[in-house]
Amino acid sequence: MTSVEQSRHLATAIPGPRSTELMARKVATVSSGVATTMPVFAARAAGGIVEDVDGNRFIDLGSGIAVTTVGNSAPRVVAAVQAQVEAFTHTCFMVTPYEGYLEVAEHLARLTPGDFEKRSALFNSGSEAVENAVKIARKHTGKDAVVVFDHAYHGRTNLTMAMTAKNMPYKDGFGPFAGEVYRAPMSYPYRDAKDMDGELAARRAISQVEAQVGAQNLAAVVIEPVQGEGGFIVPADGFLSALVEWCHANDVVFIADEVQSGFARTGRMFAVEHEGVVPDLVVSAKGIAGGLPLAAVTGRAEIMDAVHPGGLGGTYGGNPLACAAAIAVIETIEQDGLVERAQQVERVFLDRLHRLQADDDRVGDVRGRGAMIAVELVRSGTDEPDPALAKAVAAAAHAQGVIVLTCGTYGNVLRFLPPLSISDDLLTEGLDVLVAIFGESR
Known part of the structure; x- marks a missing residue:
């Protein structure tokens, strides 16, 4: 070190x-x-x-x-990256694949909530992974609309700027933004009415979604289990679980944006685990690779595999150096x-x-x-x-x-x-x- x-x-x-x-x-x-x-x-x-x-x-x-x-x-990360850089730095997984990518996907299948069969796709940044999670949900459901929440931050690409709530400095002057993105009220215990528990807050959000979007049009609900840039807002107990229940009853993909809250940050490997919530798709980045650019979408096999071959990817997604780092990060989290x-x-x-x-x-x-x-x-x-x-x-x-x-x-x-x-x-x-x-x- x-x-x-x-x-x-x-x-x-x-x-x-x-x-x-x-x-x-x-x-x-x-x-x-x-x-x-x-x-x-x-x-x-x-x-x-x-x-x-x-x-x-x-x-x-x-x-x-x-x-x-x-x-x-971190010592394991340094050693892993040094070994990988001596072997090769890039081939593009879509051209000549390599084992490190598979190992990361296997770890993600093991670590993310849910005991069902899973698949992963690797990308470069949180924004890119969120955008791809929405693509996957749209392809799987055949629907277009996406619901996000007040105070949300999901990134700086065109679609994720539309999903992000705060104008300055993230959105001002950068429009027009991607369409079919709708915003619902978040559970914000400090600023909600004193009698607004998690279940009531979820009912408030769901009624607005049903009235303004319609479940029949909705591909995905995307939420940070602990909001990041929005102010580290922890929703009231029961809010996330009520949303998941509604999503599953209405063929809506529930996407947990764990870019900031994942990988041991909140005292669980993923923040949704605090409420026993099992998302359909989990988005990871930031803490996943110790500082190297890596992000992932992990989720139910039937949803992830809905995309046609070649529909997901990118030249640098799952770069071998970043994959080596991620494997070492996971080992460090677990062994230390x-x-x-x-x-x-x-x-x-x-x-x-x-x-x-x-x-x-x-x-x-x-x-x-x-x-x-x-x-x-x-x-x-x-x-x-x-x-x-x-x-x-x-x-x-x-x-x-x-x-x-x-x-x-x-x-x-x-x-x-x-x-x-x-x-x-x-x-x-x-x-x-x-x-x-x-x-x-x-």
Whole structure:
């Protein structure tokens, strides 16, 4: 593993001189449409630390947006990729297939919920996999419409932009978007009426779908079991199971978008397992391959096999390096007990953040599962979103050597996605920094 001292350290002001120099080069050469959360450039990363080009070491509570779940430069991943790159880097699976792709598909069949026969197809990104899941559902059902939910984020391709709820920065000025995409109300316990349990929220969504779309026209319902960019919203118990039941009664494919919530992130291998829900199709990406580009659609054999030969694929989909990494990631999760580690991380975060909430009424809600935890910030004495506070807290954390991300439809949510290889000491120190920032901002 890359040797990086596992401690927070500020060698310079943030950003340092070398990062400042590189940022000037970025401005001169990279489209301004590609923004960065932090003004520093990475040099090395391992465990729970990212080190920048000026020698500053940051506690990583972001994991590259839930990607380096097993840690950056995880030993098994490094060894697997090194061995594969020496063997071959590409043949295109659709031309000359290779065993690594099959191994990944076999693991996905074993790990995803459901004891039925399954098939998988591999792609490059979460957006691409979501789009292909919709293609598969449409082909299987012979229907066109797709239902998604308020606060959803599904990607940046044309179809997935239509499926994504938030306009800025993901959709503004990029239309027209793909058609036959409809939006239903999400279960949002913090902002729903107090008597709105999961079953009632599902009934609300289903009645709208039946009235505005019609089950006879609906190919798929696509949902994040824990919403990501939308604010780490965990639906009320019973919401997902009621949706699945309705889908199965109406020949509608239930697609779980587990791009951000999958692969041990929530304290289960997949987030739907918290409710015992079995999707027809599961979409994986982000944490699947330790930082290499890989995504997958996995599901019921009869649905996946509805597509004609040649209807799915792509030049780089299931690249052999990414497949080698994914196999090593799965081995690391299972042999190092990282599902259980995510549960431990949850306890550390929730204990500290609930204490912060009790002391500071600007912390409106604390929520999440496993190592996918968030706080929703509001103006004192109200439930009015406070995006300025979220932005200020994140910026202050960055300046003090802690990587924190924001999210949410209203931009008022701090999200925490630490690698599962991070130590409790680093978690505690990162939380200490955040709690101090809240105290100073009053």
